Amino acid sequence: MLNSIAGGGTFITFPALLFAGVPPISANATNTFASCSGYISGAYAFRKELHAHKRELPKYIVISLIGGITGAWLLLQTPESLFREAIPWLLLFATLLFVFGARLNSIFRQFASSHHYASLIGGPLLMLMLLGICIYGGFFNAGLGIIVLSYLALSGYTNISAMNALKLLTSTCVSLIAIVLFIKNDAIAWFEGIIVLFGTLTGGYIAAHVSRQISQEYVRSFVIIAGVGITTYFFYEIYFM
Numbered sequence: 001m002l003n004s005i006a007g008g009g010t011f012i013t014f015p016a017l018l019f020a021g022v023p024p025i026s027a028n029a030t031n032t033f034a035s036c037s038g039y040i041s042g043a044y045a046f047r048k049e050l051h052a053h054k055r056e057l058p059k060y061i062v063i064s065l066i067g068g069i070t071g072a073w074l075l076l077q078t079p080e081s082l083f084r085e086a087i088p089w090l091l092l093f094a095t096l097l098f099v100f101g102a103r104l105n106s107i108f109r110q111f112a113s114s115h116h117y118a119s120l121i122g123g124p125l126l127m128l129m130l131l132g133i134c135i136y137g138g139f140f141n142a143g144l145g146i147i148v149l150s151y152l153a154l155s156g157y158t159n160i161s162a163m164n165a166l167k168l169l170t171s172t173c174v175s176l177i178a179i180v181l182f183i184k185n186d187a188i189a190w191f192e193g194i195i196v197l198f199g200t201l202t203g204g205y206i207a208a209h210v211s212r213q214i215s216q217e218y219v220r221s222f223v224i225i226a227g228v229g230i231t232t233y234f235f236y237e238i239y240f241m
Contacts (some may be wrong), residue, residue, distance in 0.1 A: 001203035008098050008223035009203075010035070010142040011091070013196050015230050022189045024084045025075060029182040030189045032141045034196035036175040038204060043172045046165035053162060060166060063127060064173035067134020072178035075139045076185050088234040094143035095227035101146035106153075126155055130170075137174040144171055 002009040010031060017027035043050070050057060075083070097104075133151055137144035148167040157163050182188050 001207040002219060002223055008220075008227065009200070010094065011098075011223060011227040011230055013199075014091075014142065015234075017189070017192055017196070018087075020192055022192055023080060024087060025078065025080055026187050026189050028075065028083075028140060029072075029178075029187040030193040030196070032175050033179050033182065033188050033193045034200055035141065036172065036179060037197060038200055039168055039172040039175055041204070043165070043168040046161065046168060049159075049161050049165035050169060053166065056166075057169065059127070060130075060170055061173050063130050064134050064137075064170045065177045067131045068138040068174035068177040069181055071135040071138020071140075071174070072181040073138075074135070076181065076187060085238055088231055088238055090140050090142065091227070091231040091234060094140075095224070095231050097143035097146045098227060099224055101143075101150070104146075104150050126151075129154075134170065134174050137171065138178040141175065141178075144174065 002012065013034065014027060014031045017030055018024060022030060078086075130151060133144070133147050136147065145167050148170050149163055152163045152166055157166070179188070
């Protein structure tokens with residue numbers, strides 16, 4: 001429901017998988033698997049917007065697949081103990097993105113509109129930036145959508161529907177290719193993952209019916225409080241216990 005109304009569901013599902021006893025790397029891979037259905041359904045819902053930008057789609061698909069599989073490979077090469085120490089920092093980064101993401105997007109949009117050459121930083125630099133974002137998405141995934149929206153604003157996009165469509169397509173490709181590698185390396189906790197997947201689908205359906213009755217700002221505030229609280233907990237557990 002959080003994902004559908006205001007985003008930030010990872011702040012609940014990822015720690016929940018850890019608290020359920022799933023090892024950190026497996027919990028991250030499982031969370032990517034469980035979240036992917038939402039990306040796919042969202043991308044399908046924006047298929048008209050995607051068709052309007054069909055000439056640009058191959059670039060996003062190819063870079064997303066390369067970045068996603070690279071990030072997933074890096075995750076699987078990371079020692080469990082090292083990834084565990086990185087968890088609070090990754091959660092802190094994702095929390096800051098959630099809190100300041102809208103402002104960041106606004107800054108990038110203003111920059112792109114006032115500096116017409118911004119979108120011409122051009123091919124190579126923007127493609128490298130997108131590749132780096134997709135590598136992050138394959139590695140951790142949380143906050144990926146916010147970073148992609150900021151990238152699209154910097155690239156000169158102004159239509160929010162088109163931006164959401166490309167964001168969901170990118171997230172879908174990154175997640176799908178990462179999941180293939182996770183499955184090959186037996187990194188997904190299937191029982192827990194299917195429960196979270198079922199919750200994702202059910203929550204999205206319920207949210208479609210109750211979202212008009214719930215203030216998005218209240219939900220965002222809850223997500224921020226949860227993100228700060230969970231991040232603080234993991235810093236304390238890993239570095240002070």
